[in-house]
Amino acid sequence: MDGTGDREPLVEVENVSKLFGTSQGVVDTLLGREPRPVRAVDDVSFTIERGDIVGIAGESGCGKTTLGKLLVKLYEPTEGTIRFDGTDVTSMSTGEESEFRKRVQMIFQDPFESLNPRMSVFDTVAEPLKINGIVGDYEERRERVREVLDDVGLAPADVYLDAFPDELSGGERQRVAIARALVVDPEFVVCDEPVSMLDVSIRAGVLNLMKELQEQYDLTYLFISHDLSLIRYMCDRAGIMYLGNMVERGPTGDVVDDPKHPYTEALFDAVPDVELGADRRRANATGEVPSPRDPPPGCRYNPRCAKVIPPEDWAGSQESFRRAHQFKLKLRRGDVEPESVGPDSPEPARALLERGLTLDVPEEFQTGTEVESGGHRVSLRELDLPAAARDALLEAAEVALEGEPDAAADDLERVVTTVCETDYPDPRTVATREVACHRYDGEGHGADGDSGVDRAAPVDPVASED
Numbered sequence: 001m002d003g004t005g006d007r008e009p010l011v012e013v014e015n016v017s018k019l020f021g022t023s024q025g026v027v028d029t030l031l032g033r034e035p036r037p038v039r040a041v042d043d044v045s046f047t048i049e050r051g052d053i054v055g056i057a058g059e060s061g062c063g064k065t066t067l068g069k070l071l072v073k074l075y076e077p078t079e080g081t082i083r084f085d086g087t088d089v090t091s092m093s094t095g096e097e098s099e100f101r102k103r104v105q106m107i108f109q110d111p112f113e114s115l116n117p118r119m120s121v122f123d124t125v126a127e128p129l130k131i132n133g134i135v136g137d138y139e140e141r142r143e144r145v146r147e148v149l150d151d152v153g154l155a156p157a158d159v160y161l162d163a164f165p166d167e168l169s170g171g172e173r174q175r176v177a178i179a180r181a182l183v184v185d186p187e188f189v190v191c192d193e194p195v196s197m198l199d200v201s202i203r204a205g206v207l208n209l210m211k212e213l214q215e216q217y218d219l220t221y222l223f224i225s226h227d228l229s230l231i232r233y234m235c236d237r238a239g240i241m242y243l244g245n246m247v248e249r250g251p252t253g254d255v256v257d258d259p260k261h262p263y264t265e266a267l268f269d270a271v272p273d274v275e276l277g278a279d280r281r282r283a284n285a286t287g288e289v290p291s292p293r294d295p296p297p298g299c300r301y302n303p304r305c306a307k308v309i310p311p312e313d314w315a316g317s318q319e320s321f322r323r324a325h326q327f328k329l330k331l332r333r334g335d336v337e338p339e340s341v342g343p344d345s346p347e348p349a350r351a352l353l354e355r356g357l358t359l360d361v362p363e364e365f366q367t368g369t370e371v372e373s374g375g376h377r378v379s380l381r382e383l384d385l386p387a388a389a390r391d392a393l394l395e396a397a398e399v400a401l402e403g404e405p406d407a408a409a410d411d412l413e414r415v416v417t418t419v420c421e422t423d424y425p426d427p428r429t430v431a432t433r434e435v436a437c438h439r440y441d442g443e444g445h446g447a448d449g450d451s452g453v454d455r456a457a458p459v460d461p462v463a464s465e466d
């Protein structure tokens with residue numbers, strides 16, 4: 001992915017989006033409302049160099065599979081351009097398309113589903129030869145299938161040729177699926193969670209085989225996985241996706257060891273089997289992934305981000321801003337509950353605010369009162385809130401108590417505002433990586449030291465040619 005050196009780009013993805021559900025459904029028509037499409041892949045750009053192994057990681061639903069299917073032309077992009085070896089895949093002639101179908105293959109997650117149970121191994125593996133009109137007669141096809149079965153470790157091939165999927169183990173089936181992809185001698189293979197359905201004990205064997213096959217067949221791979229240890233083991237370069245966006249990409253080692261995007265950091269922190277060394281951090285992200293049908297404005301990650309950027313005139317700490325921002329978002333979501341404040345509370349607005357300023361994060365990131373109360377409240381005294389903001393927050397809490405949470409959030413917009421919510425972050429070159437985060441915009445944002453630290457990091461001119 002955007003590798004260094006003089007290798008040529010094989011796959012170029014430019015501002016690609018894939019939206020599902022763009023047409024008006026029956027319910028939309030009846031209610032007279034516009035369709036709200038799922039933004040499965042949203043404005044993604046990157047390049048894969050020939051010979052690279054690129055990994056795409058991210059939580060379930062972030063758009064990894066959709067991106068993979070776009071690259072092999074199982075889906076057409078809604079917007080943007082994908083070029084394969086210089087040719088725009090969305091406007092290929094019939095001849096170019098059939099050539100493309102040979103050069104590009106995809107291996108799917110589930111070898112139990114991806115193989116037809118009624119087809120023998122020979123028929124399964126030989127099918128792409130037939131479809132693509134590659135090898136003529138039966139004997140030649142049989143010989144080619146023998147060869148490729150041998151290459152994927154199903155030897156002696158004659159034992160497997162006439163077997164059916166239900167006679168094979170999960171590992172053997174996945175090897176058949178790999179053989180089926182390789183039989184046409186492709187150049188680019190998208191592997192979507194290729195070992196996640198296999199027993200842990202045999203995963204390494206299949207992955208090592210895939211590495212060997214990369215050399216032997218001169219392949220370029222795109223690995224899609226939520227398994228970060230796999231990405232680290234297999235891939236030269238990695239891209240991290242969040243809600244359809246590519247938030248960070250670069251050499252795998254750098255992305256894993258020194259993540260620049262707060263989401264990448266949280267993602268790796270949350271995974272126990274990636275060795276991060278003695279100073280392992282814990283994920284300091286709050287809340288759940290929002291719906292891709294209604295992604296947050298600005299940076300998609302801003303509602304969960306530990307490093308959300310305060311406005312320049314924010315006189316308090318970044319943490320106090322993060323909490324104020326959370327309070328505003330909770331008001332918008334209807335998550336601030338006036339009934340949670342007891343009728344005899346002496347200061348109901350303060351009590352409501354102290355509940356609303358809590359963060360759903362691991363204990364080590366909580367305030368003393370938050371820990372003591374089991375995450376139910378913080379004390380205003382613990383937070384370094386600027387006086388004006390504190391007054392505005394208390395006023396908003398009053399309005400929420402009157403049953404007007406949206407009006408309360410509107411009132412806060414003036415004080416509790418962040419570039420992370422108002423502006424979409426364009427990817428920036430940061431050291432060896434491309435990172436889509438306003439912390440690298442190059443201007444002073446935020447009042448705490450942390451949010452500005454990386455912005456000051458010099459860009460390595462050699463690495464930035466990536």
Ligand SMILES: Nc1ncnc2c1ncn2[C@@H]1O[C@H](COP(=O)(O)OP(=O)(O)OP(=O)(O)O)[C@@H](O)[C@H]1O
Pocket residue numbers: 020021038039040058059060061062063064065066067226292
């Ligand atoms: N054919 C489709 N029609 C409508 N929505 C879809 C379709 N395919 C995917 N989506 C939605 O697009 C979003 C991205 O899905 P995708 O499968 O690409 O994510 P993923 O990262 O591969 O997730 P997983 O790891 O669970 O497979 C999800 O919200 C999903 O529900």
